[in-house]
Structures are given as C-alpha cells and as structure tokens.
Amino acid sequence: MSIPGATNIDHVAYTVPDLDQAVAFFTNILGADLIYREGPIHDPHGDRMTQQLNVHPTASCRIAMLRLGPVTNLELFQYEAPGQRRLLPANSDWGGHHLAFHVTDIEAAAHYLSRQPGxxxxxxxxxxxxxxxxxxxWVYFLTPWGMQMELVQASPALPYESTTRARRYGPAPAWHDCVNAVRTTDSPEAHHA
Incomplete structure (x- = not known):
C-alpha cells in the first residue's frame, strides 16, 4: 500500500535561525542552486498559520527553495513567532534529524569542510x-548554526543486498553533470547564489 498517485519525495524542509546565512552556506559551500525565495508569509488577522502550518497564529516566515543535486529539493524556513524554541534538537531528541550527502571521496570532502568557516x-x-x-x-559535521549533517561514502557492495531486492538510491551522477537532464525552473529568480 502507498499514497495513491505518489511518485517521489518532492522536498525536505528545515527551519533555520537565519535564512540568508543558510542559503549562502548551502549555495556557496555545499553547491546547491537557489530556485526561489518567498515571503514574508503571515496572516495577522486570521488563523491560517495555525490551521495550515501548525504554528502560532501570528507567526511569520520567509522561505527559500534550493536544489541539492539531481533528486533533492530543500526548503528552508525562517520563522518569527511568539514562544519560539530556539534550540536545535540533538539526534537523540524527538524530531532529531540530519541531512546526509553521498560523496565519492570522503577524505577529500571532510578536508574541504574542515576548512570552511564555522x-x-x-x-x-x-x-x-x-x-x-x-x-x-561516514562522518558527521555541524553547520555554522549547528544543524547536523553527514558525509557518506558507500561501499560498492553492501551485505543487506543479499537479503532483499530493495536498494538505497545512489550514487547519482555528479550534481552539476545532470543539470540539463532534469526539469529546472527558468524564472528570473532561479539562479546559483
């Protein structure tokens, strides 16, 4: 059983403390493409924010959508809201999370990241x-604002493959080698920051 009509994951989303900082990090350090920005989004006289986004009714947010490689869209939110918790969860907390990047040379990728500010x-x-x-x-790393991420270099053959026909996706072609092979947005705001 699955969701009727489901074809793929459309995007993953994270709330960040500073949208401009996060967009700059993902585009300038990790190689994402900025697709668009939106906002502020708010409903000062209604409850749309609570009904549709499960946040305080007077919350306001700004959004950026980025493209990470051939198959992942990443949506970033920056909220201003009464009573907002401003602590990132640990991996062991409910809602704990991390974003993992497949790389072909984990030593080179780790060395590159170790030289990036923050x-x-x-x-x-x-x-x-x-x-x-x-x-x-594998190795974990933290962004300048403390978000947990991981580098993964996959082995060419994994033991689980002998027990199931199901496979993890990847590795994919290098990010910028496949730009013309997938649908992209040609709007004026679609650019690499």
Missing part, C-alpha cells in the same frame, strides 16, 4: 565494520 567535523571518517551496511564510510 563548520565543525565530529571526528574523522569512520568505516562501518559489520551489519547491513558494512564497508560504508
């Missing part, structure tokens, strides 16, 4: 020794 690697790349993804390499 980025903090959480250790050095590790290899998974056993289990369904034995052979994969």
């Amino acid at each position: 980025v903090r690697l959480l250790g050095s790349p590790r290899t998974v020794d056993d289990g369904p993804i034995a052979g994969n390499r």
Whole structure:
C-alpha cells in the first residue's frame, strides 16, 4: 500500500535561525542552486498559520527553495513567532534529524569542510565494520548554526543486498553533470547564489 498517485519525495524542509546565512552556506559551500525565495508569509488577522502550518497564529516566515543535486529539493524556513524554541534538537531528541550527502571521496570532502568557516567535523571518517551496511564510510559535521549533517561514502557492495531486492538510491551522477537532464525552473529568480 502507498499514497495513491505518489511518485517521489518532492522536498525536505528545515527551519533555520537565519535564512540568508543558510542559503549562502548551502549555495556557496555545499553547491546547491537557489530556485526561489518567498515571503514574508503571515496572516495577522486570521488563523491560517495555525490551521495550515501548525504554528502560532501570528507567526511569520520567509522561505527559500534550493536544489541539492539531481533528486533533492530543500526548503528552508525562517520563522518569527511568539514562544519560539530556539534550540536545535540533538539526534537523540524527538524530531532529531540530519541531512546526509553521498560523496565519492570522503577524505577529500571532510578536508574541504574542515576548512570552511564555522563548520565543525565530529571526528574523522569512520568505516562501518559489520551489519547491513558494512564497508560504508561516514562522518558527521555541524553547520555554522549547528544543524547536523553527514558525509557518506558507500561501499560498492553492501551485505543487506543479499537479503532483499530493495536498494538505497545512489550514487547519482555528479550534481552539476545532470543539470540539463532534469526539469529546472527558468524564472528570473532561479539562479546559483
């Protein structure tokens, strides 16, 4: 069973403390393309924000949509709202999260990130020794505002593949090698920041 008519994940979304900082980080450091910006969005005299977004009725937000590689759209929100919690969840908290990037050379990617202002690697790349993804390499890192992310370098053959026909997606073609192979937005605001 699945959602009727479902074809793919459209986007993932995160709320960030400073939209301009986050857009600059994703475009200038991680290679995303900015598709559009929107907002402020608010409903000062109604309850649309609560009914449609599950936030305080007087909340206001600005949004940016970015493209990360061939298959991932990333929506970033910056909210202003009464009673707003301004702490990022730990991975172990309910709502904890991270965004993982597949790379072909984890050592080179980790070295690159370690030289970026405000980025903090959480250790050095590790290899998974056993289990369904034995052979994969990984390392977590934090963005300048503290959002958790991960680098992953996949092993060419993984143990779980012998037990199921299902497969994880990837690796995909290099991000900018596939720009012309997928639908893009040709609007005036669609540009690489």
